[in-house]
Amino acid sequence: xxxxxxxxxxxxxxxxxxxxxxxxxxxxxxxxxxxxxxxxxxxxxxxxxxxxxxxxxxxxxxxxxxxxxxxxxxxxxxxxxxxxxxxxxxxxxxxxxxxxxxxxxxxxxxxxxxxxxxxxxxxxxxxxxxxxxxxxxxxxxxxxxxxxxxxxxxxxxxxxxxxxxxxxxxxxxxxxxxxxxxxxxxxxxxxxxxxxxxxxxxxxxxx
Amino acid sequence: xxxxxxxxxxxxxxxxxxxxxxxxxxxxxxxxxxxxxxxxxxxxxxxxxxxxxxxx
Numbered sequence: 001x002x003x004x005x006x007x008x009x010x011x012x013x014x015x016x017x018x019x020x021x022x023x024x025x026x027x028x029x030x031x032x033x034x035x036x037x038x039x040x041x042x043x044x045x046x047x048x049x050x051x052x053x054x055x056x057x058x059x060x061x062x063x064x065x066x067x068x069x070x071x072x073x074x075x076x077x078x079x080x081x082x083x084x085x086x087x088x089x090x091x092x093x094x095x096x097x098x099x100x101x102x103x104x105x106x107x108x109x110x111x112x113x114x115x116x117x118x119x120x121x122x123x124x125x126x127x128x129x130x131x132x133x134x135x136x137x138x139x140x141x142x143x144x145x146x147x148x149x150x151x152x153x154x155x156x157x158x159x160x161x162x163x164x165x166x167x168x169x170x171x172x173x174x175x176x177x178x179x180x181x182x183x184x185x186x187x188x189x190x191x192x193x194x195x196x197x198x199x200x201x202x203x204x205x206x207x
Numbered sequence: 208x209x210x211x212x213x214x215x216x217x218x219x220x221x222x223x224x225x226x227x228x229x230x231x232x233x234x235x236x237x238x239x240x241x242x243x244x245x246x247x248x249x250x251x252x253x254x255x256x257x258x259x260x261x262x263x
Contacts, residue, residue, distance in 0.1 A: 036211035180230030191218035
């Protein structure tokens with residue numbers, strides 16, 4: 001049975017959306033769904049008359065949980081770093097600090113690539129518990145699973161071995177799913193990928 | 208096996224859910240030993256020009 005998600009189910013995903021990050025994004029989306037939550041991002045909105053920052057603020061407001069990956073510190077092709085992820089993390093912190101009681105209940109998981117590397121580029125976060133993922137999807141899965149279990153106290157969240165095994169089966173079957181659905185593996189819109197994950201988990205848990 | 212309740216939301220997708228469901232069911236019907244090597248897909252932004260809102 002599928003239920004409509006609410007504030008306590010939405011997980012805001014604040015991470016790079018590029019090819020290099022794709023294995024980690026796949027793992028994030030799968031894990032969030034498999035733990036009984038729903039991933040959202042500013043990218044899911046279709047209304048072009050609504051500016052990007054408004055979309056981000058609107059979704060952050062609707063999400064109790066957020067996963068922020070601030071590991072992308074390299075400069076891009078034009079020689080500039082991307083500041084969007086730290087900026088959106090700042091909005092989330094601001095909502096939690098200055099918002100109403102509902103907003104104050106927000107909980108974040110912050111990822112970096114290598115342990116303590118954040119201290120070199122965003123030292124304001126000293127004292128905040130930040131997890132290193134080492135660009136490893138399995139570390140991402142375990143980190144998100146343990147965080148959601150602890151933050152939500154939901155006892156229905158499966159153990160990490162189940163999650164990892166099901167994820168590995170999912171990515172093994174993914175090429176065929178993608179082909180069956182008529183997509184190119186090199187280009188799947190975020191919303192369609194989410195729908196694939198929803199159906200894959202539905203298929204798995206019904207057995 | 209855990210007893211999570213799967214939560215889904217209406218999304219502006221480019222393919223109907225029924226087609227995705229069939230694609231997933233067909234893929235999961237095969238034994239795992241028969242599937243190809245794992246793959247990474249490139250997840251892209253949704254653009255309003257290419258998408259239609261599909262209701263479940």
